[in-house]
Amino acid sequence: MKILIAGGGKVGAALTRQLSAEGYDLTLIDNNPEVLASTVNQYDVMAVEGNCAAMDVLKEAGVEDADLLIAATSADEVNLLCCLTAHALNKKLHTIARIRNPEYSNQVYLMRGAFALSMNVNPEKQAAREMLRLLQYPGFLHRETFAKGRVAIVEPRLDVNSPLKDPPLSQLPDIVKCRVLVCTVVRDGMASAPSGDFVLKEGDRIYVTAPNDTLAALLRNLNIISRPVKRVMLCGAGRISYYLADLLIKSGLEVKIVERDYTACRKISELLPRATVIQGDASRQATLENEGLPEYDALVSLTGLDELNMVISMIGSDLKVPHVITKLGHMESTPILNSLPIGSIVYPKELCSNTIVRYVRALKNQTGAAVAVHSIAEGQAEAVEFLVDKDTKYCGVPLKDLNIKKNVLVVCIGHGADIEIPNGNSSFQEGDTLILVTNGDHIIYSLNDIFQD
Amino acid sequence: MNYKMIGKFISRVLAIEAAFMIVPLLIGLVDGSRADTLAFVWAILLTAAGSALLGLLCRHETSRFQARDGLVCVGVSWIAMSIFGCLPFFLGGSIPNFVDALFEIVSGFTTTGASILPEVESLSRCILYWRSFSHWVGGMGVLVFLLGITSPGVRGSGFTMHLLRAESPGPDVGKLVPHMRDTAKILYLIYIGLTLLNILFLKLGGMGTFEALCTAFGTAGTGGFGIKNDSIGGYSPYIQNVCTVFMLLFGINFSCYFLLLAGHIKEVFKDEELRCYLGMVLLSTGLIAFNIRGMYETVEETIRHAAFQVASIVTTTGFATTDFDLWPSFSKTILLCLMFVGACAGSTGGGMKVGRLLLIFKNLRRSIHRFISPNQVQVVRNNDRVISEEVLNNTNAYLAAYGILIIASFIVVSWDGYGIATNFSAVVSCFNNIGPGLEAVGPTCNFGGYSILSKLVLILDMLAGRLEIFPILVLFSRRTWKR
Incomplete structure (x- = not known):
């Protein structure tokens, strides 16, 4: 499949990495030759220099026989024009545009029709969600939901007093007294599927699959005590802050936004009448303490500088704020970052590129494609949701009799509203939802890929 | 430096080389030439063993590969390939001296066509085939071949770009399609297609299959090893003309053929480099034909010889139909100048490349404009495309390295006592991968008389010329081997 990516910024780079690893024919368009040179030296892709909204440049990049265009330049308007021009040159082209200006968020559906977009993405809004x-379940460092929100894969916040310290992981369901399954363990930065007799060491992290209604019990029985979050402090008044504050206020939480720049403060307070906006330097501990950070339930660092966000989050952790979230815009997720006291880390570009990768895979095999794809454990593992259809092999056969590929784990079977955490005797039927976790490099495009034939 | 990854690549290159040696082995078996067949058996075994050993040592490689690794990988691959490739000559006794054998195979792989053999007709067919086939392999490059057949790289596969850049000639190397594997495949398919076409045309002229194969290999790689002592001179005018046309075709940038196949005919004919190349060929042919008028019986013959020699020199092939050393000075000077120019970038030809010269001239013109009006901002364009300053700087650096290396080699080679014209043309001819020079190394003579030291220098010159200097130069930089 031929894919054009316009714009080699944060999202563009993340997409190039993911999609070139999956073997698509990629062409990157950017007007900065340095960005192009470094991309071409790293990945097996083609580069075209120029303005991606210009017809000649699009033609040179081969838009006429391309299948998909992803416009992810820094300007929404350029992205839209790029998609519009490309669509005029090739009627069969699928187009995805990044539209992230909050002022356009109400007219997205209108624009999708007018600009013939197949999909629009908004990394900031996704990050805010x-x-x-x-924040809804502050005991978890990560939480991905599947099966219309009925199942979650979570990373519980383990500490020294965790009841999981000594017994092997196979006893976890007995300890937490509910149906759960450990799908991935991360030790020394390496993710793998755990065996039943795996015993946790200090510093290990685990990802657990659990039905949504058991999450509270899971937290309670793991001795992870957490009060519901009532008051949240946001540092930085960018786009994510706006979207997040809006969501939080709508769920009835109290929000305070700290931002250094006066105009940005003005603007966000105009947009969000119910938020408290403070003009101040969030990188100074005194400012945060004056604003009463120690009494807050959560701190979210959302400035434009990754380094500053990490410092702010460290101050928050030091002041014993129960829940800290750090946004990292530029940095790639690495194991080193997880050892820092900066709470949960959210990478907007990864969220966005995951969404697009899912769309690309669905485009590749029209039927039987994944319903949801989430990368977990810093991208070392992937959780994928599939619908069992009439083409799926081995319906009704117990899992223990199936020859499933190494490193692929069936972590959940959804029979309609009924969620089953599977064991060897479980089986699936047409219409069921399957959630799989793969630890390792290979990619599952359709459900039948998991069987070793 | 990623030694293991480099080792793995060299191991694969040697494996491919061993596979390539099987065909001459079969020819040897059919002909029953015992000594040479046995030499090929040993050469295949040794090459395969070398490949296996390296492969075993470099099993656990990581795929981190930098520009430096790419350059070193290409440079060392070519040297390793040459050392193993000369074994059939050496072991079979056709060339008893190892340095001579090495010179012969390097001359083959680098598509130079300079020989140390006074006559070739007494050689067995398997040796002749291997000599000519080395041109074909070297023309497009063995690493490009490797990139075309290896499985698509999964992680960080962009490193293959460093290899393509280091092995493909031209100032600004790029891919034709997004995937490296497909790019390499397209290049080789065009190459194979043109070679087959060449064989077909030669066959139509009544040439035998074996001779047509060897001549086509020599033409396709723009190499120049003949299988007759008088090169192409003894063949019919038709065959000579076929050779002229195909030499010129193989001297054209292969991306032009790709564009033609993709239906962008207009762009191809607007290509500045192609126009300049064809114009230069026509002009030189005309000047030389005028200059040598009266030396041959008919006008047709005069033009045929002039065109053949011009095509042979400008594409750096080195075939000959007549002894141009007997031509007047003016014609010889034009040929000597054409030696420097070479063919188009991205072709199988050597030399400085028409495209690079165009850039150098345009850059020079800009420098002159800057002297006249210092504040003028001007960009250098090629085919309406702006050329980045980095490419221009590299082109200038190439020119400097080119000049220095030629002068240095010239000085070393002069020790052997030949005349200035001989020595200079020998160095220029080897560096630009042409083959014959003037006077004592002219089209009817050979390089056998040079000392071992001069031969080694010329071997390095040929490699440096084929790989566009830097992959060989970095091997001599102390910084390359530092951590």
Whole structure:
């Protein structure tokens, strides 16, 4: 499949990495030759220099026989024009545009029709939703939901007093007294599927699949005590802050936004009448303490500088704020970052590129494609949701009799509203939802890929 | 430096080389030439063993590969390939001296066509085939071949770009399609297609299959090893003309053929480099034909010889139909100048490349404009495309390295006592991968008389010329081997 990516910024780079690893024919368009040179030296892709909204440049990039265009330049308007021009040159082209200006968020559906977009993505809004999900269950460092929100894969916040310290992981369901399954363990930065007799060491992290209604019990029985979050402090008044504050206020939480720049303060307070906006330097501990940070339930660092966000989050952790979230815009997720006291980390570009990768895979195999794809454990593992259809092999056969590929784990079977955490005797039927976790490099495009034939 | 990854690549290159040696082995078996067949058996075994050993040592490689690794990988691959490739000559006794054998195979792989053999007709067919086939392999490059057949790289596969850049000639190397594997495949398919076409045309002229194969290999790689002592001179005018046309075709940038196949005919004919190349060929042919008028019986013959020699030199092939060393000075000077120019970038030809010269001239013109009006901002364009300053700087650096290396080699080679014209043309001819020079190394003579030291220098010159200097130069930089 031929894919054009316009704009080699944060999202563009993340997409190039993911999609070139999956073997698509990629062409990157950017007007900065340095960006192009470094991309071409790293990945097996083609580069075209120029303005992606210009017809000649699009033609040179081969838009006429391309299948998909992803416009992810820094300007929404350029993205829209790029998609519009490309669509005029190739009627069969699928187009995805990044539209992230909050002022356009109400007219997205209108624009999708007018500009013939197949999909629009908004990394900031996605990041805000992700952060909201985390704040709803503050005991988890990560939380991805599947099967229309009925199942979650979570990373519980383990500490020294965790009851999981000594017994092997296979006893976890007995300890937490509910149906759960450990799908991935991360030790020394390496993710793998755990065996039943795996015993946790200090510093290990685990990802657990659990039905949504058991999450509270899971937290309670793991001795992770957390009060519901009532008051949240946001540092930085960018787009994510706006989207997140809006969501939080709508769920009835109290929000305070700290931002250094006066105009940005003005603007966000105009947009959000119910938020408290403070003009101040969030990188100074005194400012945060004056604004009463120690009494807050959560701190979210959302400035434009990754380094500053990490410092702010460290101050928050030091002041014993129960829940800290750090946004990292530029940095790639690495194991090193997880060892810092900066709470949960959210990477907007990864969220966005995951969404697009899912769309690309669905485009590749029209039927039987994944319903949801989430990367977990810093991208080392992937959780994928599939619908069992009439083409799926081995319906009704117990899992223990199936020859499933190494490193692929069936972590959940959804029979309609009924969620089953599977064991060897479980089986699936047409119409069921399957959630799989793969630890390792290979990619599952359709459900039948998991069987070793 | 990622030694293991480099080792793995060299191991694969040697494996491919061993596979390539099987065909001459079969020819040897059919002909029953015992000594040479046995030499090929040993050469295949040794090459395969070398490949296996390296492969075993470099099993656990990581795929981190930098520009430096790419350059070193290409440079060392070519040297390793040459050392193993000369074994059939050496072991079979056709060339008893190892340095001579090495010179012969390097001359083959680098598509130079300079020989140390006074006559070739007494050689067995398997040796002749291997000599000519080395041109074909070297023309497009063995690493490009490797990139075309290896499985698509999964992670960080952009490193293959460093290899393509280091092995493909031209100032600004790019891919034709997004995937490296497909790019390499397209290049080789065009190459194979043109070679087959060449064989077909030669066959139509009544040439035998074996001779047509060897001549086509020599033409396709723009190499120049003949299988007759008088090169192409003894063949019919038709065959000579076929050779002229195909030499010129193989001297054209292969991306032009890709554009033609993709239906962008207009762009191809607007290509500045192609126009300049064809114009230069026509002009030189005309000047030389005028200059040598009266030396041959008919006008047709005069033009045929002039065109053949011009095509042979400008594409750096090195075939000959007549002894141009007997031509007047003016014609010889034009040929000597054409030696420097070479063919188009991205072709199988050597030399400085028409495209690079165009850039150098345009850059020079800009420098002159800057002297006249210092504040003028001007960009250098090629085919309406702006050329980045980095490419221009590299082109200038190439020119400097080119000049220095030629002068240095010239000085070393002069020790052997030949005349200035001989020595200079020998160095220029080897560096630009042409083959014959003037006077004592002219089209009817050979390089056998040079000392071992001069031969080694010329071997390095040929490699440096084929790989566009830097992959060989970095091997001599102390910084390359530092951590």
